[in-house]
Amino acid sequence: MRVHISLDEDLVREIDELTGPRGRSAFIEEAVRRAVDQERRWRLMRSAIGSIADEGHPWDEDVARWVHDSRRADERRVG
Numbered sequence: 001m002r003v004h005i006s007l008d009e010d011l012v013r014e015i016d017e018l019t020g021p022r023g024r025s026a027f028i029e030e031a032v033r034r035a036v037d038q039e040r041r042w043r044l045m046r047s048a049i050g051s052i053a054d055e056g057h058p059w060d061e062d063v064a065r066w067v068h069d070s071r072r073a074d075e076r077r078v079g
Contacts, residue, residue, distance in 0.1 A: 012024070015027055015028070
């Protein structure tokens with residue numbers, strides 16, 4: 001789909017220096033894809049805030065010990 005957007009001249013010049021004028025659209029498309037993916041991830045993380053209780057977990061007393069023991073209990077662990 002063709003979309004008309006406006007960009008600062010200096011920014012377009014920098015993009016062209018990196019990609020050449022023929023690579024401009026692909027570069028911008030990839031940059032927008034990354035930005036959309038990042039925004040989607042941030043929204044997902046923000047939506048998860050508060051979904052786990054603040055206390056009452058097996059790791060509350062000693063997180064390092066819980067991680068250590070959990071790793072040792074994993075049958076797939078090597079060594």
